[in-house]
Amino acid sequence: MNYQKRKKLIDVFFQGLFALAAMISASMIVFIVIFIVVKGVSVFLPNYTNPISLFKFLGGLTWRPDQGLYGVLFIVINTLISAFIAILLAFPIAVLTALYIAKIAPKSISKILTTVIELLAAIPSVVYGVFAVGVIVKGVDNLAQIFNYSTFGGRSLLAVAILLAIMILPTMTSLSIVAIKSVKKELIHASLALGASEVQTNFKVVLPAAKSGIFSGLTLGLARAFGEATAVSMVAGNRSIGPTLNPFNITRTLTSTMLSGLNETTGLDYDVRYSVGIVLMLTIIISNIVISYVKKRVGSEV
Amino acid sequence: MTKARKIKDGIKQGFIYLASSITFIILLSIFAFIFITGKDTLSIDMIRNNYWSENYLVSVPDKQVSFTLERDLKATEAFSERYGVVFEDYIDFENQSQLRVSGLSKGSLFLASKDLSIGDNTDDILKIEVGSQIEKLEVVNKDGSIEKFGMIYNTSASELAKSLDAAASIKSVYFISQGGGIWGSLIATLKLIGISLLIALPLGIFTAIYLNEIAKKNKLTKAMESSIELLAGVPSIIFGLMGVIVLYPITTLFNIDGLSIFLGGLTMAVVLLPVVIRSVTESLKTVPNGLRMASLSLGASKSQTIFKIILPSAISGILSAVLLAISRIIGESAALIYTMGTFINDSPKLSEGATSLAVHIWSLMSQEQPNFELASAISIIILAMVLVLNISVKLISKRLDRKLGY
Numbered sequence: 001m002n003y004q005k006r007k008k009l010i011d012v013f014f015q016g017l018f019a020l021a022a023m024i025s026a027s028m029i030v031f032i033v034i035f036i037v038v039k040g041v042s043v044f045l046p047n048y049t050n051p052i053s054l055f056k057f058l059g060g061l062t063w064r065p066d067q068g069l070y071g072v073l074f075i076v077i078n079t080l081i082s083a084f085i086a087i088l089l090a091f092p093i094a095v096l097t098a099l100y101i102a103k104i105a106p107k108s109i110s111k112i113l114t115t116v117i118e119l120l121a122a123i124p125s126v127v128y129g130v131f132a133v134g135v136i137v138k139g140v141d142n143l144a145q146i147f148n149y150s151t152f153g154g155r156s157l158l159a160v161a162i163l164l165a166i167m168i169l170p171t172m173t174s175l176s177i178v179a180i181k182s183v184k185k186e187l188i189h190a191s192l193a194l195g196a197s198e199v200q201t202n203f204k205v206v207l208p209a210a211k212s213g214i215f216s217g218l219t220l221g222l223a224r225a226f227g228e229a230t231a232v233s234m235v236a237g238n239r240s241i242g243p244t245l246n247p248f249n250i251t252r253t254l255t256s257t258m259l260s261g262l263n264e265t266t267g268l269d270y271d272v273r274y275s276v277g278i279v280l281m282l283t284i285i286i287s288n289i290v291i292s293y294v295k296k297r298v299g300s301e302v
Numbered sequence: 303m304t305k306a307r308k309i310k311d312g313i314k315q316g317f318i319y320l321a322s323s324i325t326f327i328i329l330l331s332i333f334a335f336i337f338i339t340g341k342d343t344l345s346i347d348m349i350r351n352n353y354w355s356e357n358y359l360v361s362v363p364d365k366q367v368s369f370t371l372e373r374d375l376k377a378t379e380a381f382s383e384r385y386g387v388v389f390e391d392y393i394d395f396e397n398q399s400q401l402r403v404s405g406l407s408k409g410s411l412f413l414a415s416k417d418l419s420i421g422d423n424t425d426d427i428l429k430i431e432v433g434s435q436i437e438k439l440e441v442v443n444k445d446g447s448i449e450k451f452g453m454i455y456n457t458s459a460s461e462l463a464k465s466l467d468a469a470a471s472i473k474s475v476y477f478i479s480q481g482g483g484i485w486g487s488l489i490a491t492l493k494l495i496g497i498s499l500l501i502a503l504p505l506g507i508f509t510a511i512y513l514n515e516i517a518k519k520n521k522l523t524k525a526m527e528s529s530i531e532l533l534a535g536v537p538s539i540i541f542g543l544m545g546v547i548v549l550y551p552i553t554t555l556f557n558i559d560g561l562s563i564f565l566g567g568l569t570m571a572v573v574l575l576p577v578v579i580r581s582v583t584e585s586l587k588t589v590p591n592g593l594r595m596a597s598l599s600l601g602a603s604k605s606q607t608i609f610k611i612i613l614p615s616a617i618s619g620i621l622s623a624v625l626l627a628i629s630r631i632i633g634e635s636a637a638l639i640y641t642m643g644t645f646i647n648d649s650p651k652l653s654e655g656a657t658s659l660a661v662h663i664w665s666l667m668s669q670e671q672p673n674f675e676l677a678s679a680i681s682i683i684i685l686a687m688v689l690v691l692n693i694s695v696k697l698i699s700k701r702l703d704r705k706l707g708y
């Protein structure tokens with residue numbers, strides 16, 4: 001074989017190899033979805049050993065594997081509540097911090113705070129979990145005592161919400177910073193030239209103009225809040241009947257359900273985690289759709 | 303500006319300052335809490351020890367010598383000159399008082415103790431090391447009578463040291479070696495990093511090359527790109543579920559049964575794919591087009607151009623992909639709980655379940671009496687590693703920017 005021919009063959013081989021790698025990488029998400037859906041749905045089908053009813057699963061308000069009761073509805077509600085409180089706590093802090101870093105702070109402080117945000121984003125979730133069990137849970141317990149309410153050692157809906165707020169803070173802040181920094185200078189100058197104060201400009205011109213980026217931060221933050229597992233499991237307390245609206249009561253999220261009592265890798269108790277996994281993915285997708293709808297409505301007058 | 307406007311502005315500005323300082327305080331309190339709780343437990347011994355403690359029965363040789371101690375004693379400690387051992391009363395994390403060896407003189411007789419248990423190892427040297435808990439210690443007195451001491455008999459450190467100095471010989475020592483170490487998890491983490499990178503790096507780099515250098519800009523390529531983007535948004539616990547059903551069959555090809563480090567590594571490889579692909583893509587995009595053109599016009603084939611021109615220019619992106627990937631593996635927990643299990647393994651093999659450092663923390667925290675000190679100490683180690691990796695990535699990308707003249 002002459003050199004040119006060999007070169008051509010090697011070239012074809014490698015290009016094929018690259019294409020194969022890309023096919024594998026791209027098809028991974030398809031594998032994930034198909035396999036999890038198949039396994040998650042299997043527990044509802046009649047040919048499963050002891051199938052559970054899909055209706056009872058989706059509409060149930062009790063999660064007692066020992067009694068064969070698997071109701072996911074209250075878990076979804078509790079997950080939504082905890083994520084919503086977390087967003088409520090974290091969103092204003094994230095946006096205002098981003099505003100400070102991007103527009104107000106002197107360069108040195110802005111650099112320090114950016115590093116702070118990056119460090120917060122880099123902390124692994126188990127470490128957040130250790131912090132939550134050591135600090136947040138105790139704080140919630142003390143707070144509950146002020147209201148004359150006894151908690152289960154502080155493990156509660158509020159503790160989960162505060163923990164999630166802290167964990168989604170860096171994601172939302174860093175995306176907001178990018179969005180605020182990309183607001184056109186002309187807009188700001190025009191606002192200032194019309195006599196608006198700097199603070200007015202920041203709140204009435206910069207933030208609405210950065211809306212889109214801020215909302216994508218919100219979407220990512222919410223997805224992280226729904227999908228966060230280990231740290232949340234440490235402070236949720238795993239309630240078996242719900243839903244609960246009392247912030248000092250123990251709660252149960254989709255992820256904490258998937259992680260709790262993980263002993264065997266077969267049987268209904270294990271397989272039903274896949275069904276919960278499907279519900280988790282659906283929750284994330286639906287919340288994304290809702291946010292993009294809200295995004296269109298909020299600040300559309302600008 | 304009116305007065306009302308000024309006040310309103312002032313209040314809003316105040317909120318901005320408040321929010322920023324909250325962010326700062328959160329980071330500070332996390333670091334402070336983890337460091338303060340874990341700093342006393344963090345030591346070389348803790349890193350090098352096994353997690354599970356073991357029970358041993360040993361005999362201690364007799365020699366009429368006298369030892370000295372090079373350091374000062376704490377109030378809770380007592381020193382036996384005859385055997386060269388420091389005993390200490392201490393309270394463990396479960397709030398129970400314990401009696402342990404807290405120091406040994408050079409050449410102490412406790413370092414020459416021999417295994418008394420019946421079996422192959424009888425009479426092998428089995429040192430009573432610093433940190434061992436003395437459960438039961440039988441002493442032969444000068445009049446030939448036998449006296450028993452140790453934690454079972456609620457002996458204090460000073461009592462034990464005094465009676466040892468007065469004794470004729472030691473009949474037997476029943477002790478529990480110091481556990482609570484993380485050596486096994488550390489090794490498991492390293493193995494996990496090795497396997498994950500071995501799979502994720504080639505796959506990720508090749509994918510990035512295909513999508514950027516070879517593929518035509520059509521709908522299929524777009525679809526591939528967005529499906530990889532989607533992968534980045536999947537929560538890690540879902541990757542855990544995926545690993546158990548999609549990747550488990552691959553491990554059975556290697557005769558591995560059940561959860562294993564190998565399965566964890568395969569799963570992490572999938573988790574890492576979007577990280578690697580994104581980072582490599584970014585650096586591929588910074589390679590000037592002129593280089594590609596020059597190489598091709600000189601007669602090099604496409605794959606020659608990729609391996610000899612493009613990849614060397616994109617090396618910093620690949621390097622930062624590696625560092626980011628390692629930091630992701632170290633921090634990952636949910637996916638690994640599903641694929642590697644939560645049993646802490648002191649001598650992890652690829653085909654066995656084990657815990658990475660992060661899952662080790664999870665194991666500790668899900669016990670009824672969580673060992674907070676140890677969990678925080680491991681957290682310090684994890685934080686240090688993750689921060690160093692992240693800072694290095696930043697430095698590398700800064701260098702890359704400078705090279706490109708930004």
